[in-house]
Amino acid sequence: MMASSLRLLRESVRWITAVIRACLLIAFMLFVLQYSTIPVGNQWSDVAWIVSEHQFDYVGWEIGALGAKIDSALWGVHPFMTEVDRSDIVRTYFADLERARALEAQVERVYAEAESEQSGAEQAASIIIERDTLRADVAARQTLVEAILEGQVAAVLIDLGFGSMGQLLPPISMRFTQVPNLLIVSPRDQIRFDISINLDPLPVDQQAALESEIDRDQDVSSLIVPLGGIALYPAMILETTSLAFAAETFAHEWLHHYLFAFPLGLNYDFINEARIINETTASLFGRAVAPLVLRRYYPELAPSASVNDVQTHLACPVPTCGFLNQYVRFDNSPFDPGAAMNETRITVDGLLAEGLVEEAETYMEMRRRLFVENGYAIRKLNQAYFAFYGGYQSDAQGAGGQDPIGPAVRTLLDGSPSIHAWVITMRTITTRDALLQAAEAIGRENG
DSSP states (O other): HHHHHHHHHHHHHHHHHHHHHHHHHHHHHHHHHTTTTOSSSSHHHHHHHTTGBBBBOOHHHHHHHHHHHHHHHOOEEEEEEOHHHHHHHHHHHHHHHHHHHHHHHHHHHHHSSSSSHHHHHOOOOOHHHHHHHHHHHHHHHHHHHHHHHHHHHHHIIIIIEOOOOTTTSSSOOOEEEEOOOOEEEOOOOOOOOOOOEEEEOHHHHHHHHHHHHHHHSSSEEEEEEEHHHHHHSSSEOOOOSSSHHHHHHHHHHHHHHHTTSSHHTTTTTTTTHHHHHHHHHHHHHHHHHHHHHHHOOGGGGSSOOTTTOTTTOOSSSSGGGGGGHHHHHHHHOOHHHHHHHHHHHHHHHHHTTTTTTHEEEEEEEHHHHHHTTTOOOOOOOOOEEHHHTOOOOSSSSSSTTTTTTHHHHHHHTTTTTSSHHHHHTTOOSSHHHHHHHHHHHHHHOOO
């Protein structure tokens, strides 16, 4: 008993130290997180100047989010509710949010079909009133729903072994919002994650215009992508009508917070391989935890597959959860997007290795059209696309191509006695070589 208490005390001291260190770094983080990678070099400065008018205001967002969380901690009513009431409040919130989204789509349709803007405003007036009233009601409940979901995910994580003295460290903290876009810049002659800068959410026409300007000015490959979440504290979570996506992303972003106290998180911005390992681990972790949350609190939404099947694709409206999830098909088309993307990446890597840059770009455009013809509306397929999506290797096939990181992380997960044990192994691995050695070792042990 004494040994267990000492172990818990040491774990708590470790996390208190990590929290103090994080607090000391918070001002620096609020500056650099708008860029996602550390701002250095002339090219970074040139790109940042081009997009300067569109960079996201993290400081303002953080102040508002912290205020909401402090208010919830001091005056929140969720601790005094029954678990049944909590889950019902969450269900109602997501249903009302979905209805508000439907009203927004209805307003857009009315405007699109109207003969003039004035005519559209007149026809949509009653719908707009209903939409705005419902939106205000949903916004008033948002902080409560976040607190309930945080508690539910935390309870599952504690049961998985991530708690100390009944508390989850670090405490889970999430905030639904309209998440920024992310600009990715890669060289044209190789696939490499060189620059990333967070931008305000932009319509597709402005995204395309900025990408074209950057490509012309810097002779690079750029792409602006949507995000599902950003591991600030509280973490930014894309506003969603999917409870499954919310549970998966809460767990995903919490693991980023957890890993911040360990080498895999500390090296995220400094070792490209560490970023890929980190994101792949977080993606698989979210997929493993979300079904457990749904089964406990929302059984009607839980997937039918085994809880150990972390490849189960939950509802995910953005590509950070795996590029295929943005382009889900519901027919029986023989086209295999995962295999097709894997083949594309391998071929592009080969062409670029031979110095055939223009040929690689022509090939990627041809393959993009193939995806579009088969119902997968990929707007742009280029080096920056693979630099970003290749960092999320939770799918067996896809944008990672022949990179062994994804399979190795899954090998370690499959060979671990528990999710907790797997995370303990992963949190110290920061390079591809170390990962492959660990996967080979566990393969020998289990073989």
